[in-house]
Amino acid sequence: EAQVTQNPRYLITVTGKKLTVTCSQNMNHEYMSWYRQDPGLGLRQIYYSMNVEVTDKGDVPEGYKVSRKEKRNFPLILESPSPNQTSLYFCASSPRTFRGIGSNQPQHFGDGTRLSIL
């Protein structure tokens, strides 16, 4: 079954304790992204990756790191979490698009990770 898998689904932790949220996709997609979802703000992109070893900042990258050592995995790292990073996080993947063909490939989302940082 084609899917994006995130772990953990829920996590309660304390300020300053490093954590990693894993994301894995089995669709051989080139593009992967991390979003956070907050009430009234919709989804905001944190980081994205166009391919292995190619990552770039999204709209709200402060306080986060990512890596893309393998095509299928795209972990999100919070080196020193703070309470304002309490949120619902989603990983998404999509196949590569080509210039001139159009940006019509939908995103495939994981089920989300709810982080609470005390």
Add this chain to the structure above:
Amino acid sequence: GNSVTQMEGPVTLSEEAFLTINCTYTATGYPSLFWYVQYPGEGLQLLLKATKADDKGSNKGFEATYRKETTSFHLEKGSVQVSDSAVYFCALSDTLSGGYQKVTFGTGTKLQVIP
């Protein structure tokens, strides 16, 4: 930059009522437009899409037409069911230099359908 504006929710309807969720966008290029649905405890799922002006996307009784002249992509359904209760996100996708597909989401509209 690109942006998406959705009507604020929550929207509460009785079963079999007609649904419209408004969505307008601003974009510099020629984006593709999407509606995603999020059921409780789950990630977003693609509901429908349209890739060029005047295209109509449809799925599960939902429809939306890409209106370039009014920069709109309103979601409609003729008769909602309790099972349609969810959060609906309008989104646009545009291709950046380098080929990356940048997606911009609206803030989401929660729909509650009561029996």
